Amino acid sequence: MKQEKDFKNYLSRVAKQMILIHDANLLSKLIIRTVTRSLSVKHAGLFLYNKTNQEYIIEVSRGKKGLKIPVGFTKIRNTNPIINFFLNQNLSINNREYLLLSQIKKIKEENKFNKEFIELLIDLENELSLYRAELIVPGFFRKDLMVVFFIGGKIENQDFTDDDIEFLTVLASDVVMAIQNAKLFEDIKQQLDVNKQLLLNTVETLATAIDIKNAYTHGHAERVMKYSMALVKYIPHNLIADLKVFEDSLKISALLHDIGKIGIPEDILNKPTRLSDDEIDLVRKHPAMGAEILEPISEFQVATLGVKFHHEKYDGSGYPYGLVGEDIPLIATIISVADAYDAMLGDRPYRKGIDKDKVIREIELNKNKQFNPAVVDAFLEAVSKNEI
Numbered sequence: 001m002k003q004e005k006d007f008k009n010y011l012s013r014v015a016k017q018m019i020l021i022h023d024a025n026l027l028s029k030l031i032i033r034t035v036t037r038s039l040s041v042k043h044a045g046l047f048l049y050n051k052t053n054q055e056y057i058i059e060v061s062r063g064k065k066g067l068k069i070p071v072g073f074t075k076i077r078n079t080n081p082i083i084n085f086f087l088n089q090n091l092s093i094n095n096r097e098y099l100l101l102s103q104i105k106k107i108k109e110e111n112k113f114n115k116e117f118i119e120l121l122i123d124l125e126n127e128l129s130l131y132r133a134e135l136i137v138p139g140f141f142r143k144d145l146m147v148v149f150f151i152g153g154k155i156e157n158q159d160f161t162d163d164d165i166e167f168l169t170v171l172a173s174d175v176v177m178a179i180q181n182a183k184l185f186e187d188i189k190q191q192l193d194v195n196k197q198l199l200l201n202t203v204e205t206l207a208t209a210i211d212i213k214n215a216y217t218h219g220h221a222e223r224v225m226k227y228s229m230a231l232v233k234y235i236p237h238n239l240i241a242d243l244k245v246f247e248d249s250l251k252i253s254a255l256l257h258d259i260g261k262i263g264i265p266e267d268i269l270n271k272p273t274r275l276s277d278d279e280i281d282l283v284r285k286h287p288a289m290g291a292e293i294l295e296p297i298s299e300f301q302v303a304t305l306g307v308k309f310h311h312e313k314y315d316g317s318g319y320p321y322g323l324v325g326e327d328i329p330l331i332a333t334i335i336s337v338a339d340a341y342d343a344m345l346g347d348r349p350y351r352k353g354i355d356k357d358k359v360i361r362e363i364e365l366n367k368n369k370q371f372n373p374a375v376v377d378a379f380l381e382a383v384s385k386n387e388i
């Protein structure tokens, strides 16, 4: 009774471990170790089904008593006699729930069957001897044969018991479950990647639509994004909780930082002369208007902060909120430097673009004034590494 309970506990522990493993190779190794240890067999191995390539990958135990796979036998197909036995409805021994070498030998010796059947048995026997297997147990998912265990003899040479076979049958169904789980995990991950790419394409299209409104700044959003992404690599890591998430938001935020300009007439944006006070007021509303556009999208929460505060200045003299120092979200301070850098480099209706060295000096001079000092340091480092 106690032994039976241990066996079930052991299986449930292994199943829990398996469900966390999403790599087929690692999963195979864990299972083989489980089988060899728990059944005290000389060696164990398995065929694991790869549905995409419609083939089975073979994994065997290593070590002193381990089996070496013959060269060229790392993959097999449906035509393999063992696979064929479990998939072929016309052949039945033990309801095709398992195969024992000793039984195959016995049936062959009884010689009650037709020549064709005996030939199939001989093929099976040869195949089993190739893997030095004495017991084979399959695991199915619906009609797909997902896994086949092949087990060598016991170290003490005892026969396999019904409990051993049941243990392997339950383990096989756990393996099938783990494989299905891993596949699902992979599918979801791929779907997320597709969605992310789709979102980024949409954001890029939107950024281009904003750029086109402004005759003097073509490609500005794309460049601000590139400078921001180069710069963020040199921001001290203790300032960012999750770099991957932050970078994703920064990319979107930098591309959309001027999305609020969508509500400002083109003749004001492209005016070659000085703007009137009313016009200046209107232009200065674009960070807040941009934030208003993005706020309903909960996935853009951090990105929205970059849009909303990219014209704030470290010394508090920025607009529209006049935030000071560390109150300005980091994402906005990065876009602020990247934005100013690109704006100074480019031609404007009222002036020519400024020389790159001069622009860099100007940014350095504005450390602690217009810009967050940590961001200016990161900018200078990215410049020195030729990444900006």
Ligand SMILES: [Fe+2]
Pocket: 257, 258, 286, 310, 311
């Ligand atoms: Fe702006």
